[in-house]
Amino acid sequence: MENAESLTPIEAARQFIHTFFPNCQGALLAGSVVRGEETATSDLDIIIFDQTVKTAYRESLIKFGWPIEVFVHHLSSYQTFFENDVKRARPSLPRMVSEGIIIKDTGIIEQIKKEANQILEKGPEEWPLELINTKRYFITDILDDFKGSQNRAEELFIANSLADLSSEFYLRTNQQWIGSSKWVIRSLSQFDKQFADEFVDAFDSFYTSGDKDKVILLVDKVLAPYGGTLFHGFSLGKG
Known part of the structure; x- marks a missing residue:
């Protein structure tokens, strides 16, 4: 200024x-x-x-x-x-x-x-396996919403949540610092510039053309090392 x-x-x-x-x-x-x-x-x-x-x-x-x-x-x-x-x-x-x-x-x-x-x-503390699985479950839930939605207005906000959660998952499972707003992409770029470029390209493609494929592939790639998407068998708080 x-x-x-x-x-x-x-x-x-x-x-x-x-x-x-x-x-x-x-x-x-x-x-x-x-x-x-x-x-x-x-x-x-x-x-x-x-x-x-x-x-x-x-x-x-x-x-x-x-x-x-x-x-x-x-x-x-x-x-x-x-x-x-x-x-x-x-x-x-x-x-x-x-x-x-x-x-x-x-x-x-x-x-x-x-x-x-x-x-x-x-760096930050390592995520325990239980937390990783919980995050996988919630990302899976939002990813399914993203795949199934045919409402453009809703898709925009679903994509926002997916971007936040998938970037957090990628960084934290690699024991890296996270950020919000502009620090999301800065944190990704500092750790893995190639992935950061893929991340931007995927979401930019969706926002500009409505093409979901790159986002879906990116999220699958993020979850793959930890077992992929998770729904069947997930439990939270069961005694």
Whole structure:
């Protein structure tokens, strides 16, 4: 969202920290502007570490010509967020900390970055077989709806669910991080660019022409290493 009158991202981040968090112990600038992926609507993701704040919080502001998302932590609250991100397999904060450019540091950032990098390198917890089978069952159910539906409006939303669940299944069964929205395809591409291209092609083919075949083949391919589709014999909660 930078314009002719805006400061650069780093200049804006420095001004923001100097103005609003002058006594913080550390600060990082993260997000798309750091990765070189910014667009006309990109904002600045700024992570603050300040021992004086009582609770972690997030706030959205427009300052210094930029929309800013600020994530404020005291010197231990970030660890709880790290743990929660690991549990949901979406490492939002560890990723921001890892990629972040240091704007201010009183000697704490190196250790926090080290913790974030260790989390990212380790990956999420492995799915147990019972959960894999449960996910297979629900993907099978949606796939059957997709195959049988003749209602275009319904098919669009069935396909959305199928894309979310099949991408999650592919990544998690390979012990990879997942994401939402734009991070679905980014996560797939980071792990397996060829599969990501197949994934996009399959769903793009359906959305543009209504052809379901590529999506059906893709989902079958995702499930195949774990026994394929699952309906007969599946049970959940039976004593």
